[in-house]
Amino acid sequence: MSYIRGYDPDTLREKVDARQCRERLDEIGEQRSLPALLERVWLLKVLDRSEDALVISEQSVRVARMAGTRKDLLRARILHATVLQARGAYAAAEQELTMCAEEAEGQGWAGIAAFALQHRGKVAYEAGDFDAARRDFKRALFLRQESGVPDDQLESTLLAIDAADRRRAAASVAS
Template sequence: MLRLLGRADEAFDIANEALRQARFSGDRETGLAARIRRAQVQQYQGKLQPALTDLTICVEEARGHEWGSLEATALHNRGKVHFDLHEYKEALADFKGAVFLWEKSGASIDQLESSMIAIGVVEAYAGA
């Protein structure tokens, strides 16, 4: 909501606080979800390299713990950052990975659809 209001800096402060609280609680899965959300805010702020770094760490951590839904979410968001960086091959791989994981976990059609649309957009830009 804050992003839509043009208050990305405030959104980043809140995302950092949410991540701090999640880490304090000791729930690693909740902490990872908060880190993904913070990386989304970084993307909205145009801080693409820090967002990419955070999301790559999130993908690896989720994969290591076999948290398929969080891995899919991190892949989808990392794909958006790759797209913003005009790294279409990497974006396509991330979106396809997200679709695979969401299908595997029985995710809703809405989750699948967002990545499927993203695949179409990337293919159109990349001429694939």
């Protein structure tokens, strides 16, 4: 079940049904499996509970390191970086996402690389670097097309490219 109802065209953040997210968070409770931890992180993040999300995301990275696969660890690190982004720690988020994207591309994991690049683009976007954001979104689009992702994931990337283009145009007019 997807809790995402769309994306804000200005912030690129997920639009969610907060009630459904809170209910799901209650259902998961204190489960310690990696999938449950990752889901809790995401739910806490979209509910603007970034302090709680940070604690659980750090725990999920440790669990993935000890008991998960390399792909699991990359996913946990990417999610952790998105929490850093939500907290305004753009440099740390960008650094982590860059390392994750490079490792995923090196392994030939196009879907994970695209996920990391999409989020690195969002970090650049929030930091006001719309050229870098657009480059990351375009690369993510290519990788997502290459890996055959569902249309909704392509749509979110296309929305992000459009938003970066709008912001770039507005910035050039203002200067």
